[in-house]
Amino acid sequence: MTQPEQKPYHHGDLRAALLDAAEQELVARGVEAFSLRSVAKRAGVSHAAPAHHFGDTGGLLTALAADGFRRFLGFQLRREASASADPVSQLAGAGLGYIDFAMAHPALFRLIFTSARINREDPGFLAVAQASYQHLLAITRTAGGNDSDIPAVWAGAHGLADLLMSGQLPALARMQPADRDRALAAAMKRSFPSGAHRPDST
Amino acid sequence: MTQPEQKPYHHGDLRAALLDAAEQELVARGVEAFSLRSVAKRAGVSHAAPAHHFGDTGGLLTALAADGFRRFLGFQLRREASASADPVSQLAGAGLGYIDFAMAHPALFRLIFTSARINREDPGFLAVAQASYQHLLAITRTAGGNDSDIPAVWAGAHGLADLLMSGQLPALARMQPADRDRALAAAMKRSFPSGAHRPDST
DNA sequence: TGTACATCAGTGAACGCGCGTTCACTGATGTAC
């Protein structure tokens, strides 16, 4: 028999509950309609409670973005782990994880990359953004590339993710996941360091 | 001697004036703070006037997006016109125009591609979006590609534009325009149809 | 073990603000005769 849920004055973990509610709110109503009051309502607390933990709307969105960014990086790492070990497959895996995340969590993807409402100088956000960039740099180097390859490699994955997510590549969107992954990987590989995708060219 | 500006009751071309004001407002305060009232204030008319021409906020933003999209396509065509006639240069020109527009008008670029506040089913918007896609398809075919090349080609330009615009490729952003164009063109050409960028491979 | 007190988390009423929408209106323009 569960307790009759007579809710205690103190929440216990309101910060985490607010982040959950904030993500739901973001997904349901978009960043443009996002407000502290609507999040508080969704979390079932008084409207002044969020300010206690996050200061203002920007603070809450920034915390949500940093948290989302960690999961975004996680998508990439998981895809790499399940790919074969050669550098090109690793790079393609990271790209597919990148795209997967955008498709699975479009609202978070947009929040992270394009919202004017988050503070990209926030230490928590900055830390994961830099870790993510360093990771991209590392696997690009392993695949025979250098810093000047980054724009093309990153843009390939980012462009596909952004266009797919916003419904602008319907032919790809309609494919079965396995087929789509093959097509996406082929498209991305064009942008990989040339030493990597033409190993026989020497 | 100019007229003493005793403003007439009828504006004359309020629709165009509101679009101008809307773009200024979008640039200055972002799509998230955009409202009919703020646009009316900027245009110097009563706050109920915009509804007369555009219905609601979405209607005004959609009209602005359609107009912006036409200028966006114009950027591409102009760059193509000043490029050499070979298909690869034409495709690169279109891509550079694409990126130029994003750098010159980031707020419009975002409005067009990612705002949830515009109606992408609007006939005016749809028309220019489809014309733009058809143009991309045509120049890709001329360069020896087919429909399956579109995702890579488009994503290359789009990804570079989006990342550059949001300040995520600082090394490229710091370059002189001519150098940057060369680097961008080289990055994009990797994604072009393989018949085009390796003409000697047969 | 008990008591006193400080600190902290969350409440709820109140405020002023900008918003979209409605509505009766006013001034200008076009058209019928």
Next chain:
DNA sequence: TGTACATCAGTGAACGCGCGTTCACTGATGTAC
């Protein structure tokens, strides 16, 4: 050419709403002694 009338563009007051912020408060928790 003149007059009457319909139509259209824009006004400005009023409304209700959700917002962020403030503030005195209440209940829970931790700590000193």
